[in-house]
Amino acid sequence: MTWIIRNLWLIPALPLLAAGLGALLQRPQRRLAATLSIGSMAVAFLIACGGFAMTLGEHTERQVHNFPWFQFGETLLQLGWVLDPLTASMLVMITFVGGLIFIYSVGYMARDENFTRFFCFLSLFAAAMLGLVISNNLLMLFMCWELVGLASYLLIGFWHHKPSAAAAAKKAFITTRVGDIGFLLGIVWLYHETGTLLFYSDGAGCLEQGALAKLVAQTTVGGMFVSTAISLLLFCGAVGKSGQFPLHVWLPDAMEGPTPVSALIHAATMVTAGVFLVARMYPLFNAQFTTGLTQDSVLPPISTALQVVTWTGAITAVFAALIAVAQTDIKRILAYSTVSQLGYMFVGLGVGGPAVGMFHLLTHAFFKALLFLGAGSVIHGCHEEQDIRRMGGLCKRMPVTFTTYAVGMLALSGFPLVFSGFWSKDEILHSAMNWPVSKGPFILALTGAVLTAFYMTRQMWFVFFRPRTELSLGRGDGVHDFVPHESPPIMTLPLVSLAACAVLLSIFATPVWPWFDAYLAGHLSELHLGWSGDAATGIVMVLSIMAVVIGLGSGWALYSRVGDGEAIDPIEQRFPGIFAALRERLRVDEFYEITILRLSRIVTALSDGVDRFGWSACVDLVGFLTVGLAWMSRYFDQIFINSGFDVSCENLRGLGRLAGRLQNGQAQRYLRILAFGVVLLIVALAWMGDSSR
């Protein structure tokens, strides 16, 4: 137990502290707010590097630090953190990329009146994301998961005076929350089955052998293993957070947030939390009932959960890339590209395991953050214009942005050899080709690679290369026209740093020196000088290079003739229907609008109506009946009982009068009555005596 592992909590705590202090600052204290946030990230980065160094040694043990949180009877709920290669690599990436984006934001948000609040939210996000990564407990991970969602909500809606931003923030939060129900239920189920939510705890954690054996020994609905069912529930959360089909709809809308937010949250870190979750839970996803089965068992060699992960990723990868082809907003293209790349990461996890998926996650974090920040620089330089058709010729006006953007674009397209994206994508393709279940994901991924190169070429052409004759760009109406300019150094320096990383990272996962694979597996790899791959590796590499070349070439061939931004897109000329459908984003939003949303509106209106008119009516009816009964009682009382009383009184009085009349003092009448009475008595006695005999 060293200093680093005991104090790993400092890494998220520092940005959290910065967020807390930032919340107390006044609007004019801009410099202090930015210094606090960036400083905390810098220190966190140093500690993260220390942690990273600790995991580098040969056969280093995974280290955990657990502590009790609360107790229900015998059940003890523990929280804790873990330091292993997975966590360490994420920590370094987040603090490094995050720190650069913080620095960039100083320039980008310079004119915003809520500058201090922006840094407060950014720090809050960083704290939650770092907490998510170090968690050794699924519950703590979930808590941070929700907090990053909250920070994302606050930052997407940062310009909440724009109705579209407010709507996008709400949509993002609610859509991801839909996935989170599955996640939460998965947690509850896992806890129910294993009695712990700790990942690793000296053999008692839920990702360790004992718990997994228990989970695969039982089956549930449809003959699924319990482990598979839980994995799929957890995967729902990942689908929501990482914008996978069919819950991808929030991510493109989230581009309403400031661009640094898009770079940090919606490209490099938060959206990859879903991938990280699957990587973290990989032992559970991969769990199979193996013991006691014969060789020729009918079980597929790949667990159902991983198959679902792979197919979801593969479909999303192509689906989102197709939509990106027809978009015109610079950030939306990148957003769909992110969705597509996240799909690749899931394919990587599914077919090749954590190392393959995670490596693409890391390389993507660098080059996609680079692309977003570049796009931000372009938008900044073009006075908030985001439509690529109204840009052009920026390669001369914004040379630094152009160069770095080109690096990012080539890395994203997977341009061979010197760009990290090539190697990470190549690894995914390679694993996909060897996947025993199906070749489908491989073909889809290869198609996606062509499309990626294609839409990035299209974007590059419109933004940077398209020749322009007029001095100012824009809509030509005198109001929205602008003269583009390069961004200040505080924005370009992060671009250059990220571009350098996008290239340098390629060192770590070439077939020559598959360092990253070995690192995640917990041992050091040796350097194989010379060709170590088999023939298949070569074939995949050739195919992958071909895909890139086809994508770049066809993109260039199609678009290099388009001079006028307002002209009809070449694809639209040939396939107007398909292009329109893609531009409309395949109408997924509209589909949800007419199905789920309409249904929910009907149900809510119905519930409201029932409550307003149904239950209230019942209650009022009961009240009305009660009051009616009361009135009835009153009338009954008045007419029958009361009048009965009155009538009896009247009768009594009448009787009195009658009696009074009888006593009129006439002796003859008295005697007559007396005689009559005596006779009556005698007759009665005689009759009774008779009958008694």
Added chain:
Amino acid sequence: MLAWTLYLSFAGAVGMFLLPRENLRAPRVLALGMAVAGLLAAVGGALQHPIGGGIVVIAKQTWIPSLGADYFLAADGISLTLVLLTGVVATAGVLFSWNIELRPREFFAFYLVLIGGVYGVFLSFDLLLLLVFYEIAIVPKYFLIAIWGSTHREYAAMKLALYSFVGSALVIAGFVAAYVVSGAQTFNLLELAKFEYPREFQLWAFPVVFVGFGILAGLWPFHSWAPTGHVAAPTAASMLLAGVVMKLGAYGCLRVAMTLFPEGLAAWRGVIGILAVIGIVYGALVALVQRDFKFVVGFSSVSHMGFVLLGLATVTTIGLSGAVLQMFSHGILAGLLFGVVGRMIYDREHTRDLDQLEARHLGRALPFAAVTFVLAGLASMGLPGFSGFVAELSVLIGAWQRFPRLAVIAGAGIVVGVAYTLRAIQKAFFSGAEMPSPDPFQAGHGESAISVPEKVGAGLLIACTVVVGLYPRLLLDWIVPSFNSPLFDGLRRGAGL
């Protein structure tokens, strides 16, 4: 120590009438003093309470020997949690009523009587005494709403009073039956709980008592007093109503119905679980389309109380503990939400219509109210770090063990909860509607800034939800061992706790 909570409250209510009539300030100072003293007594009592549970007898005197009724006050971890809740909400309620100018003596007198009655219910271990306090708590609500209320106040007050009395009638019927059938000549809850009632008797007595109390807990479909009552009530009264009075019902269900009739519970708990989940989803759905801000919060209370009832229906230690924790959590949050809507917004804007508020940009005009409501909203949608998350998670874990399907549906209810909360937040505070006037600060009609008492009250409630959210052991260390006491023996036997 704990008994002082109710003596102080009643003393304060009497003391109100010794104050000069024309002084507007003295009543609220006295009320605050008594509420704070009550809170301190509650905290003091809690600190004396042994960690690890058990029932601590506070006072036991013969009261009506012919009936076998005692003046019997006692506390376990459950009472303790709810007494603390009452102290906190009562204090915050006075702070949020600092601007009452219509007959303040009477207002605070009724207020303190209500509080005293609530403390009494939570501490009574004698059924007859409990019933007396229960009725004492109901009556002032009627006057608070009918005199100081707003929208449809007479209708709402009458509806609330009638619902409450129907509930009490059922409870009384159940108590009398339990008293007679046991033949033990006592109303002592601990004695009665030892008695094993015949199964057939439990099968009808349990629902009678449970529904009788459940009405006050917002049990669907007997919830409809709650939203109208909350809406009509003055701020402090709706804080108390949602914050503690609804807990009286849930507390009665747990403390009396479930401990006396465990077999009845075992037979009916599926039904209760279903009703609870309907309440969760239904309350949330209805809250999603309300235009009146207070109705949103009112229906959200129905939804959150559904989690309490679901937790009770699970009859697992974790579910029951979660239910008690949720009572605490919802009490704090409902108090906070009603405080913001009723005091901070309605008293200044004179409207609660969300469509009208949309144009007023309260996020700029009343930033403190906005931040407070956002925090309360986040806590109420079950965001980790606040008390609601731990409570709802425990209930869900308990529910998963007993009714997995219901747990899934309840999970869906949480998502709707997010939707209505975000909708209300955006409409009320951060709408994108056009500014009606060029000066944003004009929009609030030059209303006063948020006052110090409001800030203190809001701060107190937020602190409670955060502290419990981050360190739930604070309460759970009292709550969880309570279920080991002899009172719950029957429950452990009959329903497999």
